[in-house]
Amino acid sequence: MSGAAAVPALNGSRSLISTALALGTFMQVLDSTIANVSLPTIAGDLGVSSDQATWIITSFAVANGVSVPLTGWLMERFGVVRVFVTSVVTFTLASFLCGAAWSLSSLVVFRVFQGLVSGPMIPGSQALLLMIFPPHRKGAALAIWSMTTLVAPVVGPILGGHISDNYSWPWIFYINVPVGIVCSLVCWQGLKHRETATRKVRIDVVGLGLLVLWVGTLQVMLDTGKDSDWFASPLIRAEAIIAAIGLIAFVIWELGEKHPIVDLSLLRNRSFLAGAVVFGLGYATFFGALLIQSLWMQTWLGYTATWAGLVAAPSGMVALLFSPLVGKYIGRVDARLMASVALAAFALSYFMRAAYTADASFSAYVVPILVQGIGMSIFFVAMFSILLEGVAPERLPAASGLANFMRITAGAFAASITTTFWDRHAAFHQSRLAEASSLYDLSLQRMLDALRGMGLGELQALDVIARELANQAYLKSVLDFFWICGWLCVILLVLVWITRKPRHIG
Numbered sequence: 001m002s003g004a005a006a007v008p009a010l011n012g013s014r015s016l017i018s019t020a021l022a023l024g025t026f027m028q029v030l031d032s033t034i035a036n037v038s039l040p041t042i043a044g045d046l047g048v049s050s051d052q053a054t055w056i057i058t059s060f061a062v063a064n065g066v067s068v069p070l071t072g073w074l075m076e077r078f079g080v081v082r083v084f085v086t087s088v089v090t091f092t093l094a095s096f097l098c099g100a101a102w103s104l105s106s107l108v109v110f111r112v113f114q115g116l117v118s119g120p121m122i123p124g125s126q127a128l129l130l131m132i133f134p135p136h137r138k139g140a141a142l143a144i145w146s147m148t149t150l151v152a153p154v155v156g157p158i159l160g161g162h163i164s165d166n167y168s169w170p171w172i173f174y175i176n177v178p179v180g181i182v183c184s185l186v187c188w189q190g191l192k193h194r195e196t197a198t199r200k201v202r203i204d205v206v207g208l209g210l211l212v213l214w215v216g217t218l219q220v221m222l223d224t225g226k227d228s229d230w231f232a233s234p235l236i237r238a239e240a241i242i243a244a245i246g247l248i249a250f251v252i253w254e255l256g257e258k259h260p261i262v263d264l265s266l267l268r269n270r271s272f273l274a275g276a277v278v279f280g281l282g283y284a285t286f287f288g289a290l291l292i293q294s295l296w297m298q299t300w301l302g303y304t305a306t307w308a309g310l311v312a313a314p315s316g317m318v319a320l321l322f323s324p325l326v327g328k329y330i331g332r333v334d335a336r337l338m339a340s341v342a343l344a345a346f347a348l349s350y351f352m353r354a355a356y357t358a359d360a361s362f363s364a365y366v367v368p369i370l371v372q373g374i375g376m377s378i379f380f381v382a383m384f385s386i387l388l389e390g391v392a393p394e395r396l397p398a399a400s401g402l403a404n405f406m407r408i409t410a411g412a413f414a415a416s417i418t419t420t421f422w423d424r425h426a427a428f429h430q431s432r433l434a435e436a437s438s439l440y441d442l443s444l445q446r447m448l449d450a451l452r453g454m455g456l457g458e459l460q461a462l463d464v465i466a467r468e469l470a471n472q473a474y475l476k477s478v479l480d481f482f483w484i485c486g487w488l489c490v491i492l493l494v495l496v497w498i499t500r501k502p503r504h505i506g
Helices: 002-006 014-030 036-046 055-078 080-099 104-117 121-132 135-166 176-194 205-224 234-256 264-268 270-300 305-329 335-353 362-387 393-436 442-453 458-498
Strands: none
Touching: 014 080, 014 121, 014 135, 014 176, 036 104, 036 135, 055 080, 055 104, 055 121, 055 205, 055 393, 080 104, 080 121, 080 176, 121 176, 121 393, 135 305, 205 234, 205 393, 234 264, 264 270, 264 393, 270 305, 270 335, 270 362, 270 393, 270 458, 305 362, 335 362, 335 458, 362 393, 393 458
C-alpha cells in the first residue's frame, strides 16, 4: 500500500468505482447467507437429505475462512488491484459452476472453490476504498464498505427464499454472474494504473497447512458433533484433539516464522487484540441470532422462508440509512464510544427478543430487529476504526485480512454452536415440561377432552399436545439464547474500553 501515493489519478468517477468495490463485498457476503433458506429445495432437487445439504454452507465458510489470511501475502506479492479483480473474476466463474452443479458432490466442490477464491474480496475492497479516499474521508470509505456488509446478510435469506419459492435454486448463484462482470470491469479500468508496490515474499506453506488442518477439523467437528452425540463418539474426540494440537502448532509456528501466512504479531497490539475479540464475538452473536430466529420462525411458527427473511429486512434498511451519518462523524467522536452505543443497541435488541412469545404479531418480531439495525449501522465502522488505529499503511491488508478471518470463522463456528445449543436446550426444556405434565392433571384432561370434542382420536390428541410441548420447549430455548447474547454484548461493551483512545479526533 505504500506505493499508492505516487500512482496516477483515478480513471473514472470515484463514486462509480466505490460502488463497484461495494458490489464485490456485497456478492461475497450475500453468498454466505443466501443458500441457507434454500437448503431443503436444493436437497430435494439433488436427492439428498437436509443434513447432507448443510455441507453446502459449511464448505463455503471453511474455505473462505482459510483463504482470508492469505490476503496479505497475495497483495504484497501481486498487488491489491490485481488480486481483488482476479478474485472477483474467479468468484463469478465459481458462482456459475455452482448453479450448473449436477450433484451434491459437484456443488460442494464448486462451493469450496468459490470460498477459496473469495477470500481477498472483502479485505481487498476495503483496502482499495481506503486507498482511493483521502485520509480525512476514511470514515466515508468505511461507511460505504460497512453498508454492503450489513445489508447483504439480511438480503440473502429474503432473496434466497424468494428465488427458491418462485424460480429454481441455481439462480441464487447465477445472479452473481452479471454483477461480477460489471464489478471486475469497472474496478480494473478505474484502478489498474494505481496498482500498489509489489515484492517477492515466499509463502508460508507449513503455516497454511496448519491453518487448513485446525480450522477445517474444528468446523467438521462442530458440524457433525450433534449427530454423533459429541464426545461420546471416538471420532469427535479425535477431531477435537487434532484441532487443538493443530491450533497450538499453528500459533507457535506463525510467531516464529519470518514471513507468516497470518501475521499474529498484530495481536501484540492491545487495541487490535481487544478489538478483534469484540469484533469476532459481536459478529458471532449477530450471525447466530439471525440464523436461530429464521429457523425458529420457519420450523415452529409457520413462517415461509421469504416472510422469515422479511422480519429481518428492516434492520438492514435502518443500517443503510444510518451508516452514512456514522461515517461522517466517526473521525470526530471516540470510536470506543460509538462501539459502545452499537453493543448497547445489540444487547437491548437481544433482551427484547428474550421476551418473544409464540403468538406475537409480525410487528412485535420486527421492533427488536429495528433496534439491532441501529447497532449494525455503527458496529462495523467503529470496530474497524479501532482495529486499524495505529496500523502502518503497508500492514493494512494483513490487518484487515486477520480481522475478517476472525469474523468469518467466528460466524461459521457460531452457526454450528447455535443450532446445537437450540436443540440441546430444547430437549432439556421438553423433559422438564414432560415431568411437570401428567395424564391426571386437570388442565391436561380438559385439553384432551377439547381435542376429542373436535373429532380427534386419543393418539391424535396426544400428538397435538406433544407438539405443543415441543413448541414451548423450542421457544424457551430461543429465549435462553437471546438472553445469553444480550449479556455477552454487555461484557463486550466493557471490553472495548481496553483499546486505546484514537489519536486524531475532531
